[in-house]
Structures are given as C-alpha cells and as structure tokens.
Amino acid sequence: MPTSAIDSKDAAAIQAATAEVAVCDRSLWGRIRVGDDDRLRFLHNQSTNDFQKLKSGQGCDTVMVTSTARTIDLVSAYVLDDAVLLLVSPSRRELLLQWLDRYIFFADQVQLTDVTDETATFSLIGPGSDAVVEKLGAGAIVGQAYGNHITIDDGAIVAVGSGLASPGYTLILPVAQKQQVWQKIIELGVVELSDRAWDTLRILQGRPAPDAELTDDYNPLEVGLWQTISFNKGCYIGQETIARLNTYKGVKQYLWGIRLNAPAAVGDTISIGEEKVGKLTSYTETPDGYFGLGYIRSKAGGVGLKVQVGDSEGEIVVIPFVSHEYP
Structure with a gap:
C-alpha cells in the first residue's frame, strides 16, 4: 500500500522510535502456536533457518518459502518449553496455517493452533526501550541475543527485537492483559506509533x-x-x-x-x-x-x-x- 504524506503526530512518533522509544500495537499480526514432540524438526523442514539448534528461551527470524524458493512470509519464531510461537504478517495468517497443515503427515507429532484472538502483540521500538522493559519487570532480557525471550508475571513473553532494524522488544501477552500493559507503557511516557507510521518506518528501514x-x-x-x-x-x-x-x-x-x-x-x-x-x-x-x-x-x-x-x-x-x- 502506498503511504501518503504523514501527519505531525506520526512524524513525532517516528522521531521517538528513532531517538527515544515508541510502542506499536501489532495485535493484528497473526500468532500460530506449533506444539507436540516434532515441532522443531517440522519447522526446521518448512523454513530457511536452523530450528534444531534452538533451545527454550531462544528465537529467530525465518522465511517460509515455496518449493521454488519464492517468498511467502518473514516470520519471527519463539521457542517455549512446550511449543514454538510464530508471529506472522496479518495477511499471511490463514494462508500459513493451511500451508503448514498441508505438510503435517500421518506420523508427525505436530499440532497447529491459531492463538491470534487470545493474545496481543506490542513492539517497543528505539534506544529507550531498555528502560521500559526494566520497569515492566523484564530487565533480565536486556543485553541478550536477538530472539531470546523471558516470561514475566502476567504471562507476557518479552523478546529481544522490535520487528524493525531499530533496537527494541516484542511483547506477546494474553489478550486479558492487553489494556493494562498498554496503559502502563503509555504512562511511562512512551509515544504511540500508529500502523501507518509503522509502515513508513518499515519502508525507510x-x-x-x-x-x-x-x-x-x-x-x-x-x-x-x-x-x-x-x-x-x-x-x-x-x-x-x-x-x-x-x-x-x-x-x-x-x-x-x-x-x-x-x-x-x-x-x-x-x-x-x-x-x-x-x-x-x-x-x-x-x-x-x-x-x-x-x-x-x-x-x-x-x-x-x-x-x-x-x-x-x-x-x-x-x-x-x-x-x-x-x-
């Protein structure tokens, strides 16, 4: 989608994401839970990155591609104790669920669950995001490798990586906690980045x-x-x-x-x-x-x-x- 001239509010949010910290509600993005014993092997065989080397608490970006290596989506994957949580583009959620399901064969122990509606996703973007995650009780994640993540008291996963090239963090949390956590972030002085401003920033980066x-x-x-x-x-x-x-x-x-x-x-x-x-x-x-x-x-x-x-x-x-x- 082409983006026209942005307004002053979006411009200020982009400036905050560049120099300080901004937060974007990415709950429209899809979240797919891949469970059961063969989950890592299965994802290893379906995408470009090496899942077999990942342990619980780690994560990576991977690309889902066709048999002729044409791109379907850029996906962020977070390895939990009993599942892998995939964060996928809004327009690719249903397609990827069907596509992955097609490659589960009779002997495979793999369960796909669409958890989009019961979860929410925020991105903290910018150099000031370390201080925010510390105040959210996730200070232990600061300085860790990209994709690494921890779970905090309210059940939120806090992962290293903003979803953009800027430093930051991705939060995936139960939808019941969404309003409370969002309010807490805004009360910390974090500027809201709209979907439109996100798109401008993702193009610039x-x-x-x-x-x-x-x-x-x-x-x-x-x-x-x-x-x-x-x-x-x-x-x-x-x-x-x-x-x-x-x-x-x-x-x-x-x-x-x-x-x-x-x-x-x-x-x-x-x-x-x-x-x-x-x-x-x-x-x-x-x-x-x-x-x-x-x-x-x-x-x-x-x-x-x-x-x-x-x-x-x-x-x-x-x-x-x-x-x-x-x-």
Missing part, C-alpha cells in the same frame, strides 16, 4: 512486506534476508534453489532503498536511461522527502546509483533491515 517485497517473484537472497538462512542445515522446502543461487552467485536482483526527488507510485518502472532495471515495490512520504523500496538488477549497480523511477529521479541507498552479503 527496508523490512519487506507480503504482497510488496515478499511475493512469488522474489527469493530470500534477492530480498537480502541472509540472517534468516542456514546454508548447512540440510534439506528443507526450497533449499536446493537457495543453495544453487548462493553457490553460483546467481542472484539477479536485489532489494534497495531509493531516495526520491518527487512522488512516485508502487509499480513504477525503475530505469537507467532507456533501460528498465527494476520496479518500485513500496513508497512513502516523510517530512524529509520521498522514499521507496525496489528491486534493481544486480548488474546495474548499488549504493549511489542514480535511477529514474516513473517521472521522478532517485538515488540508491542502504536499508538497514536487509543485507546483500552473508554476515
């Missing part, structure tokens, strides 16, 4: 979204989600294609940020002179100007490249959420 950057047209290497991919874990759906692309340096296009001098529209052609080199996939306006995300052919170049985007001129810039080399 390069977090890919379904139906925009995550579609049947792209694979995880083109997106730049190296941190979600294990190259030595063995077979999984889409693994052969991803391994081949990596081994033979076969990535033909990459996702980049594009700083624009004028408005543009999602779907606009990105070109250099008369040559088409890519397509704009997301677009937003901010007080600092116009910005988009787009896939650009590898051979065309990278950072600093000047391009035409529809009727606008653009320059390719780094986006912090993704990377175009193995970390």
